[in-house]
Amino acid sequence: MELMKLEIITPNGVIFDDEVKQVTLPGSEGEFGVLSGHATLITILDAGVLVIDSKKGKELQVAINGGYVKVEEKKTLCMVDGAVCLSGDDTNLAKALADAKELLEKSQSRSTTIAAAISKVEQINKR
Amino acid sequence: MANLKDIKRQIASVKGTQKTTRAMKLVSSAKLKRAEEVAKRSKVYAQKLTELLTEIAQKMQESSSDNGIDNIFMRENKNPKKVDIVFVTSDKGLCGGFNHQTIKRASSLIEEFKSSDIEVRLSGVGKKGVSFFKYNKVEMINQIDDLSSKPDYERSTELIDSLVADYVAGETDKIILIHNGYVSMIAQRVSEQQLLPVDVSKLKLTNSVHMDSEIEVEPDDDDTLLDALVKRYVEYSMYYALLDSLAAEHSARMQAMDAATNNAGDMVKKLSVKYNKARQEAITTELIEIISGMESLK
Numbered sequence: 001m002e003l004m005k006l007e008i009i010t011p012n013g014v015i016f017d018d019e020v021k022q023v024t025l026p027g028s029e030g031e032f033g034v035l036s037g038h039a040t041l042i043t044i045l046d047a048g049v050l051v052i053d054s055k056k057g058k059e060l061q062v063a064i065n066g067g068y069v070k071v072e073e074k075k076t077l078c079m080v081d082g083a084v085c086l087s088g089d090d091t092n093l094a095k096a097l098a099d100a101k102e103l104l105e106k107s108q109s110r111s112t113t114i115a116a117a118i119s120k121v122e123q124i125n126k127r
Numbered sequence: 128m129a130n131l132k133d134i135k136r137q138i139a140s141v142k143g144t145q146k147t148t149r150a151m152k153l154v155s156s157a158k159l160k161r162a163e164e165v166a167k168r169s170k171v172y173a174q175k176l177t178e179l180l181t182e183i184a185q186k187m188q189e190s191s192s193d194n195g196i197d198n199i200f201m202r203e204n205k206n207p208k209k210v211d212i213v214f215v216t217s218d219k220g221l222c223g224g225f226n227h228q229t230i231k232r233a234s235s236l237i238e239e240f241k242s243s244d245i246e247v248r249l250s251g252v253g254k255k256g257v258s259f260f261k262y263n264k265v266e267m268i269n270q271i272d273d274l275s276s277k278p279d280y281e282r283s284t285e286l287i288d289s290l291v292a293d294y295v296a297g298e299t300d301k302i303i304l305i306h307n308g309y310v311s312m313i314a315q316r317v318s319e320q321q322l323l324p325v326d327v328s329k330l331k332l333t334n335s336v337h338m339d340s341e342i343e344v345e346p347d348d349d350d351t352l353l354d355a356l357v358k359r360y361v362e363y364s365m366y367y368a369l370l371d372s373l374a375a376e377h378s379a380r381m382q383a384m385d386a387a388t389n390n391a392g393d394m395v396k397k398l399s400v401k402y403n404k405a406r407q408e409a410i411t412t413e414l415i416e417i418i419s420g421m422e423s424l425k
Contacts (some may be wrong), residue, residue, distance in 0.1 A: 009171055009172050009175055010172065011169055011172050011280065011363065011366070012165075012168055013168030013169070013171060013172075014168075014171055019259070028346065029346060039343055040342045040343060041181065041342065041343040041344070042182070042183060042343070042344050042352065043344065043346075043352070044346070044355060058328060068179060068355075068356065068359075070179055070182070077175060077179075079172065079175055079176060079179065112327060
């Protein structure tokens with residue numbers, strides 16, 4: 001499967017910069033997936049969970065509280081206000097989940113969006 | 128003849144000062160490292176944000192028929208009547224000419240606007256600048272303390288949002304931000320940035336070189352995205368100015384304290400020479416007295 005570059009940038013720096021297979025983004029007009037070769041697109045991101053299919057086949061989840069994304073054929077650039085990575089071992093995960101929830105609750109999106117995002121985060125917890 | 132004891136006391140006092148300045152220098156260089164790191168990381172975001180804004184602006188320019196971009200945030204007002212100036216200074220002193228440079232630039236800008244009959248509203252961040260303008264009885268609509276020493280995204284957004292709201296309402300025609308920015312360990316530069324309207328010429332619009340495919344924009348309405356993006360851009364520029372200013376403040380203080388430590392060293396040297404001379408003089412006098420006493424006994 002063809003890979004594409006994904007960069008996630010927050011005001012505190014670059015948190016992700018690697019090749020990935022696919023990424024699913026919480027767009028303001030609905031969730032959408034991006035594969036390599038996607039048409040150029042700029043859109044607003046809502047608070048939610050960003051799902052990355054990494055090149056090693058692992059799935060990574062990152063909670064974000066809104067921002068912008070620019071998709072190009074070979075490169076996707078996410079600019080988010082805040083992000084918490086929801087992966088790692090169990091001890092870190094519990095803390096990450098709590099951080100993620102706090103981040104989402106503080107974001108300025110509609111309450112339904114936030115609720116949906118939080119329930120998604122909780123699902124990860126149960127797995 | 129200078130009193131030996133006096134000189135000794137002076138030397139001790141200068142040495143004490145030197146100790147303080149040296150400690151302050153060390154503290155500043157440690158803080159500088161941290162502030163520089165934060166500013167550097169944030170720069171990436173600022174750059175990408177500008178890039179994104181440039182692309183959208185370019186797209187709008189291409190799609191609009193002739194006279195550039197017609198958006199409230201991008202339209203340059205040819206006859207501005209009221210201008211907002213925001214300056215960032217430090218909360219603490221002892222950093223050389225750091226604050227003075229910013230204040231000077233702000234003052235000259237105010238004069239410039241006043242001479243062409245433009246009303247100026249001033250907003251100040253940082254105790255030093257605020258107290259200067261207060262002392263000179265210049266009115267300020269915002270006086271914000273404790274923000275430049277601890278940059279906080281929410282507080283800086285609060286400040287700039289109120290100004291943006293006035294701009295959108297048509298009360299002001301321009302927002303200018305002045306801060307003293309970090310260049311290197313030993314250099315700072317005062318920068319003056321026009322936040323609103325966004326200076327389209329500075330965005331370096333290229334004539335569609337790498338645009339091989341049409342950019343899709345969601346929501347379809349260009350303005351929604353552009354408005355949100357511009358707002359973000361302005362908020363972030365303000366925040367970045369604070370970070371940049373903090374790094375510059377520490378580097379300026381480090382420099383000032385380094386100079387002070389060196390000066391104190393020079394002074395100790397000079398005083399020591401003076402002390403030794405005085406001591407020798409005293410001994411010589413004593414010797415002469417003894418010798419002449421012996422002479423008189425012969």
